[in-house]
Amino acid sequence: MSSSAQVQATETPGRLFLSAYAQHVILESLEDESRTERYQSKLSELIATLKRLVSLLDRMALFSDNEDLEDIHTVDLRLLVVRPMLADALLRTNPNNNATTTAPVPAATAGSGSSPQQARLSIIDAASQHFVTFLETCELLGLLKDSDIAVLASRGADVPGDAQAKRAAKIATYKREKEAKTKFAELLLRTAGTSSLSKAAAGKLPDTTDADADAAAAAPGASGLDEDTERDMTLGLVELWILKACEQLAFARQETQLIQFAINSKAQAGDQDSRVRQNAGGSSSDAAASASAAKPLKPFTITREMIRRNLLGHGYSNLPTMSVEQFMELEIARGNFLTGGGNEEESKQNQIDQKILEEESNEESDKATYKARDWDEFTDGMCHVLQQSFMIMIAAATSQLTTTTNSFPV
Missing domain, CATH: 1.25.40.540 (TAP42-like family)
Incomplete structure (x- = not known):
């Protein structure tokens, strides 16, 4: 074997x-x-x-x-x-x-x-x-x-x-x-x-x-x-x-x-690369541009002075260059906001007028209420004063009458 x-x-x-x-x-x-x-x-x-x-x-x-x-x-x-x-x-x-x-x-x-x-x-x-x-x-x-x-x-x-x-x-x-x-x-x-x-x-x-x-x-x-x-x-x-x-x-x-x-x-990455190469057309200038675009970005340095300068600054890069009113006027001029509207615009104006009338009516009603309240306070005060004056006059008259009576001989 x-x-x-x-x-x-x-x-x-x-x-x-x-x-x-x-x-x-x-x-x-x-x-x-x-x-x-x-x-x-x-x-x-x-x-x-x-x-x-x-x-x-x-x-x-x-x-x-x-x-x-x-x-x-x-x-x-x-x-x-x-x-x-x-x-x-x-x-x-x-x-x-x-x-x-x-x-x-x-x-x-x-x-x-x-x-x-x-x-x-x-x-x-x-x-x-x-x-x-x-x-x-x-x-x-x-x-x-x-x-x-x-x-x-x-x-x-x-x-x-x-x-x-x-x-x-x-x-x-x-x-x-x-x-x-x-x-x-x-x-x-x-x-x-x-x-x-x-x-x-x-x-x-x-x-x-x-x-x-x-x-x-x-x-x-x-x-x-x-x-x-x-x-x-x-x-x-x-x-x-x-x-x-x-x-x-x-x-x-x-x-x-x-x-x-x-x-x-x-x-998927390979398909995307092939499409990029196909769109490039194979020219040397496009290849050079693609190569330059693939280069890393230039490094930058953050200094203490830059940090100190931006310490109390805004959290965003640029301040607004126009106000809200200016922006709205610009948008209206561009046609982004519709104006006019005929009956709709008239109804809106009527609503505004009605609101103004209601506010004026409320103001007049408040004025009348305040006036009536002041008149009530005035009348109440005058009644109290007149009552006090009348009591004083009665007391004075009574005192004078008593004195006159005592002056006559018996």
Whole structure:
């Protein structure tokens, strides 16, 4: 048997998955070195491994529509996360990266005329398709919650709704993710060194000299763990990738919208430039004028004297050069205001005259009121004075009569 045949014989789904998961863990630890050649090299290896595994699973048709979750073996169940792992690895690729990389990209980007933005769109589209396929399979197995089904139905689009309800949904998703991570970490810690999945989660690649990983894992008690613990750990891993797939679908949708907007803006700018060049006619004088117009403006300096001079000045640059009356006369002379109008003008004049008459009538009425009020005050005062004078006269007459009577002898 040739060496290539031996390699193909050892490429079983279980071994490829453990190798890919270990490479994924190593790649996440190198997140800060994403622009280095080392990172891109490991990313290329991971994508190549996952693509071989996806191709192998497609040929095997491991998951069918007529199977329930209980019908799938624990070792096969962990292979559900292969597609979201491939999608996550594809999203890590960057067509604009200047580092030396051999990371494979989807076939749609292979054209020589495709721009980096178009290449990125193809990568996002391929990754989104892997996420959707994974979520659809999980939905058939009953692993999705209502919020996950809503994300799958909208393909990550932002569904309009109540802001408070969206905030509550985000909080619930965060708590769910935190709980899933804590539970999975506890299971990994409990099975450290005994489970092949926990070894891969620690970044340890499977030994190629060992026996078939699938058969070893499928044997009851082969790893020293009970089947319930292995299945709980596998379901925890699937739960984490469900949450990540929903989140990445939303991010991919937003990034697609941004790239499409940038492409459309660039196309509109290119059309405008072509129209400008077409209108210019290609003459050298127009080209020189266009070049001179594109030069930056001459810099200017703001001095303290300028600031001091304008400190108590007006907030606008120029004072008005005419009054309001002058402006109205100018507008009338220009014909911007209509005059005349015949009966309408006469009715307006009658209204003005009527208003003047009413004002004069009101003034006369006020004068009459004031005059009557003054006369009432005068008469009241005169009556009081006459009454006082009459009383004084009576008192004087009485006094004189008494004196005269006393002067006669008895």
